[in-house]
Amino acid sequence: MPGGVGNTLHEDATQTSKTLLGADELVLNMGPQHPSTHGVLRVKLKLDGERVRGTECVIGYLHRGVEKIAEHRTYQQFAPYVDRMDYVAAVSNGLGYCETVEKLLSAEAPPRARVIRTILTELQRIASHLLWLGTHALDIGALTPLFYCMREREEILKIFEKYCGARLTTHAFRIGGLQYEAYDLFEKDVERFCKDFERRIQEYVDLLTGNSIWIGRTRNVGVLSAEDCIALGASGPVLRASGVKWDLRKAMPYAAYDQYQFEIPVGTRGDTYDRYIVRMEEMRQSRLICLQAIENIPPGAILARVGKVLKPPPGEIYHSIESPKGILGYYIVSDGTIQPYRVRIRPPSFVNLQALDKMARGHLVSDVVAIIGTIDIVLGEVDR
């Protein structure tokens, strides 16, 4: 077990209570088997009564050495592996990887492929946020939203299933574009979902936004200032909730985002409630992007001619996209062979999780549950 088994922790505990902490402080292990850690995350809490005086994350339980595997696979062979990092947003991972390799090859996906990619990625963002909303609310004690969120997410997964046959680890995209043409009623399905979804969001709003228990549990909990976010590298909704109006889809547009109108929602206080509001609004914006995109899917090819054997010229590339959780970056070094020389994946969850300590200090144990939920981590991506 990473981070050492029992005895290491014991040594740590005695050490900290002697040095860092006063006599009354207690080290409590949260996880790795704990329902609200969303996977196998272990957080060592240093407690003074119920107050958190410090936290330490122990991660790596799901480490599979994805970056090492990449060096022993061809560029195409590695593509399905990235789906298994952030497994609730596989489409976004795939988009980032395919675009990065395309840039390495100095190739570009055809317009039709880019638009379909955009639609699927935005649907994935909604699905990811829905799962976040459901589980986050569940953690805090609101059981009902989970079922509603799962219901809507199911509709999106059905669209994925119809499109490429898979629901979770989709491998929806290929280097150079798409393998599959959109199915016959693709636009209709997306449109129906989007039309319906507006009403559905209102249901969550009715359940949570004005709910005094919800506000009590999230307002002023886990506050992070804009400066803290940037210093700690936190990105995505966490950054935006702190008031930074920045989104890679606008700052450095990729896929087909430059063609669509959408807003970047921002918060003001940088607390858990603001992050909730930001993600809710992001779902609305994603819905608008999808509606604009299905209006006009350009005809034409869906796969650029990149060749069957990919040998990118020696060199390196960095490219990042705005995944549902933040900046998802890929840094790939090519040595001119069919296998990448080095693939580095910059996972948003890993970097965002670093902010946990800052956010949790001074709060109660039960708030830690809310704070882990609000960062929106996926351990498959944290550990890779």
Add this chain to the structure above:
Amino acid sequence: MVDESKASQSSDSLKPDAAGAESGPGTPQTADAPGVPTAKPVAPAKPAATKTPVPVQVPLDNELSRRYRERFGAGILDALEDRKQPYLVIDAAKLAEIGRYSRDEEKFELLEDFTAVDWPRREKRFDLIAILYSFTHNTRLRLKIPLAEGEQAASLVEIWPTANWLEREIFDLFGIVFAGHPNLRRILLPDEWQGHPLRKDYDILQQDTPWVRENLGIESGQ
């Protein structure tokens, strides 16, 4: 999944053509100015593009690189551009100083990523790669820091706190030590694990067998 022959074959393929002090793409072994960077055998190794063989690494000479060169002189070993992405190759001794300058003067507020690449045949074996992003100018810059085996790099945690876990990950997987890091321990692998898996001489099937035997109670994790 990968049989032995495949693994050894692919580790052969990591020979960056010439032996000895030869380098990876675009990293100079000497600070020999723009003229001919190590963009060397780019042309022959270009099967994909059949048209004009454009070298992918070209010398970078813009305002930004001039400011850095003016300020740090020999601290900037080279300035290059790869597929329109600029990067500076810098002297490891100047890392902290250049980092601070980048954040405060050039407004690269965000350390977007920090990682490493292993080039075992090169004299300076590792490249540290820092990817900087500027919210002010909406630009990126890559810093590349060649580092010899056993050489320590200055920690960037003071400048960008986000470097904390990123440096721990580099230490964990490459074994590069960061001087001044507040808590340099393994992060993804167990504390007692031996070896650094992302080094090129660490085979994909390799593992710390004694650790696996002792802690998991099985012969092999494969």
